Amino acid sequence: MAEQKRKRGTLTKAEVIAAAYAIIDADGVDACSMRALGSKLGVTAMAVYGYVPSREMLLNEVMARFLERVDTRAVRGEQWGETLLRTMHSLRKACVEHPHFAELMNNPCISDGLELYMMRLRAIYLAQGMPEEIAVQLLSIADAFFAGFCLRSFQRVEKGEEPPSPDPNVHGAGDGTRFATESRVPGMLTGHRAPTTRIVRPNERWRRTVKAGYSERSFENGLFVIIEGIRAGAAPDPCAWRTPVQ
Numbered sequence: 001m002a003e004q005k006r007k008r009g010t011l012t013k014a015e016v017i018a019a020a021y022a023i024i025d026a027d028g029v030d031a032c033s034m035r036a037l038g039s040k041l042g043v044t045a046m047a048v049y050g051y052v053p054s055r056e057m058l059l060n061e062v063m064a065r066f067l068e069r070v071d072t073r074a075v076r077g078e079q080w081g082e083t084l085l086r087t088m089h090s091l092r093k094a095c096v097e098h099p100h101f102a103e104l105m106n107n108p109c110i111s112d113g114l115e116l117y118m119m120r121l122r123a124i125y126l127a128q129g130m131p132e133e134i135a136v137q138l139l140s141i142a143d144a145f146f147a148g149f150c151l152r153s154f155q156r157v158e159k160g161e162e163p164p165s166p167d168p169n170v171h172g173a174g175d176g177t178r179f180a181t182e183s184r185v186p187g188m189l190t191g192h193r194a195p196t197t198r199i200v201r202p203n204e205r206w207r208r209t210v211k212a213g214y215s216e217r218s219f220e221n222g223l224f225v226i227i228e229g230i231r232a233g234a235a236p237d238p239c240a241w242r243t244p245v246q
Contacts, residue, residue, distance in 0.1 A: 013051045017061050028100045056109045063113030066101045072120040080128050080241040081227045102150045128241040
């Protein structure tokens with residue numbers, strides 16, 4: 001049901017972004033059409049275009065707002081590897097709690113909406129003394145890793161289902177988030193084969209391996225692999241980069 005029509009000139013761009021954010025958070029990216037957004041705001045779809053010239057730009061604005069909730073602080077004395085762990089766990093937590101934004105982050109139209117977030121991270125690493133080419137490489141690898149992890153592992157857990165117990169040995173664990181694993185390959189986790197497949201019997205060991213591959217611990221292990229890869233690539237540099245104490 002459409003909201004009550006509002007008076008001309010009483011709408012702001014901030015309200016448009018906030019309304020789009022709420023729609024996506026509740027119902028997903030596809031639900032956020034310009035028509036649906038206009039209905040929620042009490043204006044026509046054409047009126048919305050007066051504040052954001054395209055749906056693509058709107059989605060990028062929403063993405064930028066979502067990423068403001070992710071921890072990108074510069075922590076005094078923090079070593080660059082710890083910075084990577086802290087910021088990536090914060091991003092994962094935000095996406096687990098708001099899975100529709102994990103989907104939006106992987107939308108091909110999203111680019112400008114990531115820029116400020118990536119530049120904030122870049123500034124931290126450069127301030128730590130990391131060479132710019134290594135900082136860019138680190139951010140690119142971490143972004144690719146996270147995009148793949150999102151696509152494969154995040155889904156909304158059925159309402160009422162208990163969240164998994166957090167692993168106390170994992171950096172940043174204990175946030176009480178809900179998350180479940182999934183696979184795009186039929187039968188990989190469930191053992192139920194599709195009619196066109198030729199799988200003779202489910203491979204229980206393979207299912208367990210894949211399921212563990214998208215756990216909280218596996219996510220952190222992937223970050224450690226990235227850290228060690230950067231160290232190896234930067235050798236013989238000792239990679240003693242850290243945020244200044246003052």
